[in-house]
Amino acid sequence: MTLRITSKHVEAILEQSRAEYPDECCGVILGPEGKDLAQILKPMINAAHSPTFYEFDSKDLLSLYRELDDNSQEIVVVYHSHTETEAYPSRTDISYASEPNAHYVLVSTRKEIAPENEFRSYRIIDGVVSEEDVEIVDSL
């Protein structure tokens, strides 16, 4: 599997992760159902406001799913930042991962080790993590 994502979205996610540092940032990219097209970037509020945890606010989560239903869309990408650790799913990330069809994107804001583009993508299905390639394109 490969995640195809526009450079504009990659830049926006990295920018959000820097802006919200030292908290973890989070969000989704939406697209039409069943097409695996990461089209609409939707930054979400980290209701946990924490450097070690993120969680979508429960009301925001409901509105998001209502919007998806109304527009026949799905969550194509779920992203969040790790502030001081590698861009690899943690045990917590794995235990909470509940969208078997989504690409789970991790970015890291750790400054001392991370190259500027520490931007990685995974599938997390039934607790099993598989990293996938990220293809950054000008347009989808």
Added chain:
Amino acid sequence: MSAPTIEVRIPTILRPFTKGEKVVSVEATNLAELISALDANYTGLGERLLENGELRRFINIYINDEDVRFMGSLTASLKAGDSVTILPAVAGGC
């Protein structure tokens, strides 16, 4: 009087329990009854929603637009016309 029929929206990850159905209907007068009824019809679903008799931390359940945690959780009452939405939390951390 019999219990009202309540529509329940099932998230993708739990649809294997409902044979792929997105929306199911059960009869219940409160959330605890609703979860028992779901589990009776779709074996194993109850365990994905409850842990030690409480709502699981990473499952959100809404009655209409309200998170049941603000409505008494399992004791939240249901009436005809209510709809219930189950959503897994989107969360994680380092």
